[in-house]
C-alpha cells in the first residue's frame with residue numbers, strides 16, 4: 001500500500017510556530033496540478049495563504065475550519081467552471097486536486113485537512129469575498145496545512161460489505 005494513502009488523516013491541530021515555506025506550498029500545488037481532470041480541462045486555481053489574519057478569518061467564517069487558527073498555511077482551491085460541455089465535472093476535478101495535496105503533504109511530513117466550501121451556499125460567498133474570488137470562479141475547498149501537533153491513528157479500513165467482484 002502507498003504509504004501516504006495508508007497513513008493520511010485529517011489534522012486539526014498544528015504547531016503554530018512551524019511555518020510552511022513558499023517552496024513547500026509550491027510543491028503541494030504542483031501535486032494538485034498533476035491530478036487528472038475531465039478532458040484535461042484543469043478547471044482550478046489555487047491561493048496559498050500564510051497571512052495569520054486571513055487564516056484566523058477563515059476560521060471566523062467557516063465553523064468547521066477551526067484548525068486554521070493553528071495551521072500556518074492554507075490553500076484555497078478555486079474552481080473555474082469550463083462551460084456547458086463539462087458541466088458538473090469541476091467538482092470531481094477539484095476533488096482530485098485536493099486529494100493530491102493531502103497525500104503530498106503526508107509525503108512531505110506535513111499535516112493537512114480538507115475543509116469543504118462548495119456546494120454549501122452559505123460558505124461560498126464569504127470565502128469568495130475574503131479572497132476576491134469573482135464569478136464564475138467558485139471557492140471549492142480550503143485546505144489547512146501545517147506541521148501536525150497530533151498523530152491520529154488510522155481510521156479508514158477495507159470494508160468487504162462495500163465490495164463486489166464480477167469475474
Ligand SMILES: Cc1cc2nc3c(=O)[nH]c(=O)nc-3n(C[C@H](O)[C@H](O)[C@H](O)COP(=O)(O)O)c2cc1C
Nearest residue numbers: 008009010011012064065113114115116117155156
Ligand atoms: C468534501 C469534504 C469536506 C470536508 N470538510 C471538512 C470540514 O469542513 N472540516 C473538517 O474538519 N473536516 C472536513 N473534512 C474531513 C473529513 O471530516 C474526514 O476526511 C473524515 O472524517 C475522515 O477522517 P480522515 O480524513 O482523518 O480519514 C472534509 C472531507 C471531505 C472529503
